[in-house]
Amino acid sequence: MKIRLLAGLLALGLAAGCGGATVDTAPSSTASAGTATTSGAAGTVKIAINPWVGYEASANVVAYLLKNELGYQVELPEIKEQLAWEGFETGDVDVIIENWGHPDLKKQFIEEKKTAVEAGSTGNKGVIGWYIPKWMADEHPDITDYKNLNKYAKLFKTSESGDKGQLLFGDPSYVSNEAALIKNLKLDFKIVTGGSEAALIKGAQQAQAQKKPLLFYFWDPHWLFSKTELVRVNLPPYAEGCDADPKKVACDYAEMDLDKIVSKKFADTGGKAYDLVKNFSWTNEDQNAVADDMTNNGMSGEEAAKKWVEANKAKWQAWIPA
């Protein structure tokens, strides 16, 4: 009896595992387990959440429309930029709604592993840079040239940066050339990681309001620019290919067309949800409005998305697939 059972199990194992098991031969992805109890739902879409509010704004608006216009379930798992790309393979992620460049990941996951595909521009133009509060530029007009940063390095000293100037950085997962820039431009600065977008915002607001020196990493589109006056420091201008080798970067960040990346699986079987994601495209002002509501007006992502959706019917109706 026992032997027969064992033989049966073995046969079953062999049959199932004829070619071995690959990562995506998972029995059922976690999401479908969650929706098993909902009958009649169109399915579940997992949009990875990256840790900055502009991203969340886009994700929440798309999620709101998927839920309320197309009847999908939406999950918004907190997965950082590069891990999210890996999530395409394991089924933990269907959509990255705002991708900042990442040519290396595109090569690896889209061209080589073929687990991801591009789903078009979000309409947002993104650019990363180094910023200072406006009062500093007023007092020291030449500070906006990177060549003079060393002259002012002392001003930026903090208890965390020791005897060098502090360059405040955000979340560890952000796109970053900072280490290479400091090294290659021979700047007397140390990267201090604030750990979050919030730390950058708080730092910037305090710096302008209390006239404290601060040099920090930041990016546009961002609602902060409409509330606090900031000035960008000019690094050597970007030229095509100057950032090709991450270790040798000595130029400013390029302006990027932010785009959407989805898993191959979702592109093939996502149906209307995929079409909506592909059609989604809005302006920096749209995103900033939603992000501002989420950060400063006490709204949850869903509430802010609802407000925008109700006020901009014409815009989003073009995204809804027929």
Added chain:
Amino acid sequence: MSSTAVSTPSRFRVPGWVAPTGIALLFVVAYLIFQGTGTLPHNSEAPQFAAVTELREWIDDHRNDNPVFLYFLNYIRIFVEALFSLLQTTLYALGWPGLIGVMGALAWLAGGWRVALGAVAGFCSFGVFGLWQASVDTLALVASAVLLSLVIGIPLGVWAGLSVRVRKLFTPVLDVMQIMPHFAYLAPLALFFHIGAPAGVIATMIYSIPPAIRITALAIQRVSPTAVEASASLGATRAQTLLKVHLPLARSTMALAINQTIMMALSMVVIANLISAPGLGSDIIRGLSRAQVGIMLPAGLAIVVMAVVLDRMMVSVAKRDPRNKIGRSSLVVAAVLAGAGLIAAPLLPREWPANLTINLVSEINDVVLWAETSWFGVTSFIKDTFSNLVLNPLEHLFTSAPWWLVAAAVLVVAWRISGVRPALTALACLLAIALLGTWEHSMRTLTTVAVAVVVTLVIGLLLGVAAARWDTYSAFQRPLLDAAQTMPSFVYLLPALALFGTTRFTAIFASIIFAVPPVVRLVEDGIRTVPATVVEAATSAGSTSGQLLWKVQLPMARRAILLAANQGIVMTLAMVVVGALVGAGALGYDVVLGFSQRTDFGMGFVAGVAMVLLGVMLDRITQGADRRPSPTKGM
């Protein structure tokens, strides 16, 4: 055991301080001459790191065609994923009324109406916080990890309990596993099991298995030999003796083992979110990366509530008299509870009704903002002064000292406190850290740990001595310590973050409040176990209570205090590393970075290894107390 401790202090007074001072002077002079030379500055492009990053790229490329993955590791992944989704689907299928009813029923059976009420209220609170789904995900993760831990751990524990040889084999491995900070487990798991829920379950399982093995072994050992002999002489086979004598008699200790396993799993499950496991950890990490205590606090509370509910249930199972069978009336009540929930499930809305949730995010954020702004002067003063006067100079000392000088210092200190063999192990760990290319960051982490440990010990000694001297104070403190020790470690990050923002100081503050409770407890117990006769003799010889403390109680409790230091160090290290999430740099940050940026994966992985080495080193240095604490207490 205590006699050795008394004889040392008084007799050789002169050489007693001359030799250490001389050696210390020697080190100071050597440092002054050689500082700045022989340092090993951090290089994030070190070949050691690049090699691991490449290995990871290779594995990622061959995950689906290499036989080891195809026929072995991926099957484990699939099996664990199936188990997780089975549990998750089941829990979801019960619906919220069903799950609350079933938990209430189980709690009723475990410990009567109080525990049942606690369970029902606790599970309702998940819904009220608006975290029902995340909580159920976490519960499913914990349940899968604990199930696997028990299925693997209990047989191993029984084996270790029955055989001395196996026990000797397991002990050092388990020791190292318990010294390892949570963070160190993540990178290797991501390497072999990819990311997502299954990898999270496996990480949690590995972290939570040591108590399952340890305590089971202990329980089996403790079964009275006469009972075993009686059973054998009555002609029972070994299997019969095991099933009918060992296991039933070890039952209540085993319940504790399960309890400890659950608690460990709960504290790991949050960290597992860093490799994309779902659940409450996601909210905590979200709050951390938005610097919003308002998002984290409800999720943190939900985990604490879950820990307390499960803890109460398991503790009541452990305490119950085994001869006292569950009565029919209890069964009826339990059935009614569970039944009511299950019947209500299809009638009530599928999701927890939105009007029954309280959203406190913005209120909590406001309070934190108020605290931040109104105490900003004080907190930033404390933080900056501390950083400038203590942390930065010390960090400079450790990083500018030549590596051989640090190694020599570690060797000498470890030798003096713990003896030759531990000293050599400590030295070997330190040299390995240097070879791995993580010297500078390890020294920075060591600085943070050292500072936190010193403060922890000072506070722990004060509170412990106070508790040992005044019973009323002790009675007041005990329940607080109990509660503190049930909480998962990262919960302590919250108040620290609210007060100090993200800096190294925040991590130190959090690790101090995390490590103080067990230290207090060990110190108090140590002083209380000083024999009453000795105390009386000293008192009748005319010593004042101060003399009694300094000359008798503290020296005699030396072992317990050393043990407290050891525990304090292990816990502080674990916490300082997790503190990378709130601004502590160095090794912990390397691990976080390793998950955030693919090109730094190797550095994160190696940093994880370095943490383990650092942990073993610190443990060996303070191992003068030759026995680890009984695993049923403390961590």
